[in-house]
Amino acid sequence: MDVQASSAAPPAPARPATGRPSWVWRRFARHRFAAAGAALLLVVFALAAAGPVVAPYNPERVDIVDRLRPPGAAHWLGTDQFGRDVLSRVVAGARPTCLAAVMAIGIAAGAGVVLGAAAGYAGGAVDGAVMRAMDIMLAFPGILLALVVVTILGTGLLNVMIAVGVSLIPAFTRLVRGAMLSLRQREFVVSARAIGCGSVRILGRHILPNVWAQVAVLSTTALGWAIIAGSTLNFLGFGVHPPTPEWGADLNTGREYLNAAWWMSTAPGTAIVLVILAINFVGDGVTEALDPALRRP
C-alpha cells in the first residue's frame, strides 16, 4: 500500500502535491482511528441535523412525576430535575453544540483567508497592519478573547459562535499569510504574472487552490477547540437560554444534582469527549492523508 501510494503521488516540482482526491481518500481511510472518528462524526452530524425527530421524547417535555429517574428501560440515560429525558436532550443538544463550532470555524476560516491573503499577497503596510492586529488579539488567551466578544455582543448562541470564531481568526490568518509568502515566490506564480495575469486571477486560480489543503487541516484541528470553547461558554451560562438543550449548558445544570443524579452531567459530558476524540482522530487522519511526508512508517 505504501509503495503504491508513494509511486502514485510523486511530489510534483511545480506545485505542492497534495495528491488526487481518490488517493487522499484512500490514505485517509487506511488510518483506522480516523475512519472510526469520521463514522462517529457522521452519526453526530446526522443527529444534529435530524435532532428532535429521532429523539425518543420531546427534549423539553416536563414530567414532574418521573423526575431524577436513573437510567432504565423507559429512559435509557435517565431523566433530569424536571423529568425531561436525558437521552433526548443529548440528541437534541448535538445541534447547537455542532452548529456553534462549525459556524465558528466558518467565521474564522473566512476572515482568516481574506486577511491572510491580503497580508501575504499585498505585503508592506497592509501586512504590517493585519499582523499587528493579530498580535494584539493573540495577547488575549483564547477563552478570554471570546469572553471579551461576549461582553460586547451580549449572551446567546449566535454571539457564542461569533466569539469563538473571532478568537480563532489569528490562527487562520497566520497560516494563510505564511503559505502566501512562500507561494508568491514560486515559479508558477511568477510565470503567471509574467504572462500578464491580474492579481485576482493569480490569487484565485494559482495561489488559493494551494492553500485550501492547509486550511482544511487547520479547520479540522480547530473544530475540537471550537467545540470545547463553545461548550465552555454555554457551560458558564453565556450561550443558549433554558430550556434549550445544549451539552455544555446541560452539564452545568447537572452539576447541581451530582449527588442525586450523576447521569445528568455524565451523559452530555461523555458526548463532548467522544466528539472531540473523533475530531482529533479525523484531524490526524486528514493531516497524514494530505501530507504524504508525514505518513507513518
Next chain:
Amino acid sequence: MGAFIGRRLLASLPIVFGVTALVFLILHLIPGDPAQIMLFGTNATPDQIAGLRRSLGLDRPLAVQYGDFVWRLVHGDLGVSFISQRRVAEEIGLVFPATATLALATMVVAATVGLGAGVIGAMYRGSWMDVAGTGFSVLGVAVPNFWLSVLLILVFAVRLGWLPALSEGGVRGLILPSVSLGWGFSAIITRLCRANLLEALAQPYVSTAYAKGLRAGAVVVRHALKNALIPVVTLLGLQVGNLLSGAVVVETIFGRQGLGSLAVRAIQAKDFPTIQGVVLVVALVYLLVNLAVDVAYAALDPRVRYG
C-alpha cells in the same frame, strides 16, 4: 543578552498599546449607552443618566477618554467596580494570589506527570507503559477541563468524600482544581517530551555517551533530556494562556476566588470596569510570561539570540 531583551521589550510595546486600546474600547463597543446599561432596571431619570455619563467622562471626546484611561492605568488606577463599589485594582490584588497559586500547582502537576510519562514512553517505546501514556494523553486533550472538574468532584468529593468539592484554601482544596487544569496540559507535555526524547536518543552523541559506558538513566537525564527539554520550555510558556483560560472555568466550578471567577461574575453582572481590569491584567501577565519564555529560550539556546 541585554540587547536581545531590549529588542524584545521594544517589540511588545505596540502590542501593550493595542491591548489597552482594545480593553478601553470594550465599554464603547457595547451597543447602546454604557450609562443606561449600568442603570438598567433602576428607573433612573434622564438627569441621573446624564450625571453618570458626566462622572464616567463619557461626554468627552474618545481620544481624551483614552488618554485619561492610559494616564490612570500607569498610576495603577483601574476604576471602581459598579457592583462592589471597591477599587478594581484592589479587588484584583485580593484574588490574584489565588490564581497564581492555582497556576503554579497546575504547572507542578502537569510538568511532573507530563515529563514522567514522556520519559517512560520514550525509554520503553512500545511497552504497555508507553501505550498507557499515549492513551492518557489522547484522552487528556479531548476532555474539556469543565467536564473533568465535574467528574473529579463526582468521584472524589461526592462519592468517596476524600477531597473537598469547594476549594477553600489549603493544599487539600488545591488538589482537584490543579488536576482538572493540569491533565490536558500534561498530555501535551507527554507527547512533546516523548517525541523529542526519541529524536534525541537517536543522535550520535547519545551513542557516544553509551560507548563511554554510562548507564541508561544517566544518558537519558544528563544528555538526551537536556536537549529534549528546550521545546518543552517554550510550550510551558505558550500554555500559560490556556492555563489562564482554564482558570476562568475551574475557579468558577470549585468556587475559588480568583481572576477567572472574578471575570465570570463581572461579565454576568455587566460590571464593565472590573471586566476591563481583569482582561487587561490577564493579557499583560500573558505578555510578560511570553517575554520571560523568549528570554529563557535565548538563554538555553544561543542560536535564538543571534538569529
